[in-house]
Amino acid sequence: MLRRLYDWTLSLAARPSAPYALALVSFSESSFFPVPPDVMLVPMMLARPDKAWSYALICTIASVLGGVLGYFIGLGLYDSIGAWVFQLYGLTEGAETFRHAYADYGHWVILLKGLTPIPYKLVTITSGFAGYHLGWFIALSILTRGARFFLVALLMSQFGPRIKAIIDENFNLVATVGIAALVGGFVAFKFLF
Numbered sequence: 001m002l003r004r005l006y007d008w009t010l011s012l013a014a015r016p017s018a019p020y021a022l023a024l025v026s027f028s029e030s031s032f033f034p035v036p037p038d039v040m041l042v043p044m045m046l047a048r049p050d051k052a053w054s055y056a057l058i059c060t061i062a063s064v065l066g067g068v069l070g071y072f073i074g075l076g077l078y079d080s081i082g083a084w085v086f087q088l089y090g091l092t093e094g095a096e097t098f099r100h101a102y103a104d105y106g107h108w109v110i111l112l113k114g115l116t117p118i119p120y121k122l123v124t125i126t127s128g129f130a131g132y133h134l135g136w137f138i139a140l141s142i143l144t145r146g147a148r149f150f151l152v153a154l155l156m157s158q159f160g161p162r163i164k165a166i167i168d169e170n171f172n173l174v175a176t177v178g179i180a181a182l183v184g185g186f187v188a189f190k191f192l193f
Helices: 002-012 018-029 038-047 050-090 090-114 120-129 134-169 171-192
Strands: none
Touching: 002 038, 002 090, 018 050, 018 134, 038 050, 038 134, 050 090, 050 134, 090 120, 090 134, 120 134, 134 171
8 A cells, every 4th residue: 555655656746736735745744634744755856856956845835834823723722623633643641741841942842853753743733832932933943844854855866766776675664664753753752742
């Protein structure tokens, strides 16, 4: 099933709608969708290395805009939608501890999260819930999400054919590691915060 998704994503890169789909996934992942944009971003960059930098820009902009939605979910709707998202992932208790840590460490949480498998939506909703300064939240999100997606673009533009060969030859292992990193991010959030 994952192999078919990977192959489908590679074929999607040639379609005119590909950047819109990537933006939608990146936006959604920042506020409620459980699948990170890397699932689309990496195969699209492998299929179209000439578009790697524009795909990184699309992901960055859409992710930050989705993060602002997540922020407002946390700020104004935590008791309904925000709490539901944390409950969905079994992280309700950790959210309170995480919220209090924002008083002193919110900037570090936002910056470091952008480079880890901890789901970004949990940071965006909690940032709003904790009342973190919106301007700083946006600036730090641009920095950290941009760094993440443009690092992927750099790697794909420099080593894309080699990376594609490794993925193609070891797809099951790569998929397993990716899923483990995603699950590990949720587990890390639960136990660290």
